[in-house]
Amino acid sequence: MSPVKRVERLLARKDVRGLCRALRSRDVLVRRRAAQALGELGNPAGVPCLTRALKDGDQYVVRWAVDSLRAIGDRSAVEALILAMFGSGRQLARLAAQALSGMNDPGAQQAVRLRDILLRNDWEALRRMGEEGGHALSLVLRSEQYRAWPSAKCRHVLEAALRLGVTPPPQHRRELSAMGVFVSGVHTVGDLLKGLGHRSPEVRIAAAEKLAESGQKWVTGPLYRRFRREVSAGGEQKVAIAFARALDRLGDDRAIACYRELLHHPESQRVAGAARALAGIGTPSAIKTLFWFAAQPPPPPAYRNVPVVLSALESAGPAAFEALRDLAGHESAQVRRLLIEVILRSGHPEAARLLARMARDEDDPDVQRTALDGLATLNTAQAADLLFELAEDVPRGWVIRSLAAITHPVGVRHLRTLAPDATTLEGIVREGDGRPLAGGLIQVVREQFFGEEAGWGWQAISARAETDSEGAFALTVLAGDPEAALRLKLVIPARQSGEESEVFTAPLELAAGQENRVEVRIDRFFSRLLLSVEARGGR
Structure with missing residues (x-):
């Protein structure tokens, strides 16, 4: 019996394993017929054999392998064709692209569209790709063409893949590190520690952020040593802030303590830098360091640094609100009054509600008026509504006085309800x-x-x-x-x-x-x- 007839018998028996063995035959005619037969069977189990056959030295074996993968058409077959389309062989890439273009599979169509985008170097179109393009991009990152592209093109593709939530293969570890991107499952803690010494500030910052996310407290030693370098002359302020934030998130307050000590420095420039750094760190302990310095100021000469610290605290924005909101019930009226000033400037969406609660629950008249004035300063419809609701819980005259300072139409209408004789x-x-x-x-x-x-x-x-x-x-x-x-x-x-x-x-x-x-x-x-x-x- 001729070898080709044996292939026909294997096809009749639907013997996928036998046909895969035939694809390794020395007889080129046997390999051609075996590749064709696997497509006729349409069994996805034949995809790995056909994928290997794409590297066959005979062009007809390759053509039949491409056609058979198209005929099978499942996810694994589409992936094999996508990898072939982004392979180093031009003829095979062209055949795979033609096969994918003729398929109704959405993944195949996305891959063809992605190929056209990359051929044109159309980075704007690449950025506009939706989540459905993520799988094709993940295959591109494993392709032979990707390894031959210029670094700038590779960077665009990597950025697009990361944006779509694709986890790059481990071989892209160095590229990602150079971009300042550290991916769990790709980079080790050792990679992150190495990234702390990278020449690029952005990479050092990204490495510190990932170390903080890792929760590995043993890394605080090398992280603090790097912080001391950055906080000294010649270091990068923004990197020092990122390192301090990472240390604080890992439970190490040495960096915060370093900045706290600088708040007492006689040079105003050093004080301003430390205050801005604490506001930039933005963690609860950093914000509270600023707040307590202002709420319980030190004796002279450090007392004169309070305005600088307050200015930095106000610049912390919503982070200050989140860190300090629990102090609304503090026993000290001075602390509560200062808290109102910070809340007022935080820009937090819940600021008005907290001010209203403090005004309702407050026993100290001065603090209560400060909270009402704070609502008036917000000058929003929400603040006007909250003031109107407070008319039954606080002195009515105080509410009217605060509403008179609001220029939002809602405030004016509420005022006329409470004081019909108002002008x-x-x-x-x-x-x-x-x-x-x-x-x-x-x-x-x-x-x-x-x-x-x-x-x-x-x-x-x-x-x-x-x-x-x-x-x-x-x-x-x-x-x-x-x-x-x-x-x-x-x-x-x-x-x-x-x-x-x-x-x-x-x-x-x-x-x-x-x-x-x-x-x-x-x-x-x-x-x-x-x-x-x-x-x-x-x-």
């Missing part, structure tokens, strides 16, 4: 051509006598509101001499550096104790404001 304004500012003016600063001022030397002048009797995108504003006028002359003052800030702000004023007649609707139009030709005021009555 309020709601209006809109327009340019001469009717367009609304956004970003204008508007305020009511009153003529007042300031003494013999100063004479008569103008004093603000309302908060200063900023017009919104529609030109709208809302104000509350504080009680005063009903006979005093009032003016509406509008300041248009300079739009560009070098320009001057524009200032306009106009006489204002308001219906005291009522809701006043005001329409303001800017007349630049005569440098004046044209006002239209309509009283709506009290409630």
